[in-house]
Amino acid sequence: MTTKRCFSFEFFPPRTPEGEEKLRGVWRELNALGPEFFSVTFGAGGSTREGTLATVQAISADGLVAAPHLSCVGASIDGIRELLATYRNMGIRRLVLLRGDLPSGAGLASAGPLRYASDLVRLVREESGDWFHIDVAAYPEFHPQARTPADDLEAFAAKVRAGANSAITQFFFSPDAYLRFVEDARKLHVTVPIVPGIMPINNYMQLRSFTEKSAIDMPRWIEERLRGFGDDSASIRAFGLDVVTRLCERLLAEGAPGLHFYTLNQALASAEIWRRLDLSARGEKVSLAPINKQARVF
Numbered sequence: 001m002t003t004k005r006c007f008s009f010e011f012f013p014p015r016t017p018e019g020e021e022k023l024r025g026v027w028r029e030l031n032a033l034g035p036e037f038f039s040v041t042f043g044a045g046g047s048t049r050e051g052t053l054a055t056v057q058a059i060s061a062d063g064l065v066a067a068p069h070l071s072c073v074g075a076s077i078d079g080i081r082e083l084l085a086t087y088r089n090m091g092i093r094r095l096v097l098l099r100g101d102l103p104s105g106a107g108l109a110s111a112g113p114l115r116y117a118s119d120l121v122r123l124v125r126e127e128s129g130d131w132f133h134i135d136v137a138a139y140p141e142f143h144p145q146a147r148t149p150a151d152d153l154e155a156f157a158a159k160v161r162a163g164a165n166s167a168i169t170q171f172f173f174s175p176d177a178y179l180r181f182v183e184d185a186r187k188l189h190v191t192v193p194i195v196p197g198i199m200p201i202n203n204y205m206q207l208r209s210f211t212e213k214s215a216i217d218m219p220r221w222i223e224e225r226l227r228g229f230g231d232d233s234a235s236i237r238a239f240g241l242d243v244v245t246r247l248c249e250r251l252l253a254e255g256a257p258g259l260h261f262y263t264l265n266q267a268l269a270s271a272e273i274w275r276r277l278d279l280s281a282r283g284e285k286v287s288l289a290p291i292n293k294q295a296r297v298f
């Protein structure tokens, strides 16, 4: 029996009415591709609680499947219970559960009663039984605060044992890191789908800041080429589409159970990668040529 692969898109709550309007257009465009769900991030400590809720409500009101993220660090148990009840009443069936990060400078004392994502998964299962499909985070290149890779794998397995149904990974550019992570997780009897998180490349400085903040390895050949394009954003985008499409093709060919796109609230790059992959899935020739004739890919 083959399991259906799961494709999804991630948004963050917009901060302005214009951003909200633009995002509505983005999810409508991406919905035409037939994803399983749209997830919406949550600021740690509840900093975007209302924004997450409003975005989830707007996606649901459009008749689409929304999956709110929910983080536990700095949160109270009562606050989490309240939010779970709200989502349940709205008919939400899927959550992405995370620990989140404390604001820099905040002491451990402000972490609250739930220290790790596994505590949150346990609480949600106790509160809501099997109502929610629960996704958790996985780190093919390991979480930057993990003591050792083995500890991090064990922490991941603990989230699944606590009741997670599937996982979404941090983004990465090395398919081998993902494949090895999945292999090692299977050795710990983790059988749930581990869906690769995919970050389209649009902007070199932005990507560099993300990779530095999250301790992601940006391969030198990618970094040097992106740097070499300077201000030539068309070439950066074309090269990025090429690299990320090939990464996705390899992951799917190796059996990845789907893809989760970090859209950064933009449709273009994720949709273009998706279209290229769709062509490949139907056995047609995939064109990896740059979309802009002016763009250089080397």
Ligand SMILES: Cc1cc2nc3c(=O)[nH]c(=O)nc-3n(C[C@H](O)[C@H](O)[C@H](O)COP(=O)(O)OP(=O)(O)OC[C@H]3O[C@@H](n4cnc5c(N)ncnc54)[C@H](O)[C@@H]3O)c2cc1C
Pocket: 040, 041, 042, 043, 044, 069, 070, 071, 096, 097, 098, 099, 100, 101, 115, 116, 117, 118, 136, 137, 138, 143, 144, 145, 146, 147, 151, 152, 155, 156, 159, 168, 169, 170, 171, 197
């Ligand atoms: C797909 C995805 C979506 C995300 N969405 C959001 C979001 O919406 N909002 C947000 O604020 N952040 C988000 N993040 C970031 C995430 O909150 C941070 O990476 C955070 O630092 C860790 O969250 P976690 O759920 O992986 O934590 P955990 O799984 O709790 O792990 C955190 C660290 O603690 C260690 N650890 C876990 N359990 C134990 C234990 N029992 N004893 C000792 N060490 C332990 C782990 O090895 C790891 O180093 C997302 C990340 C991913 C990959």
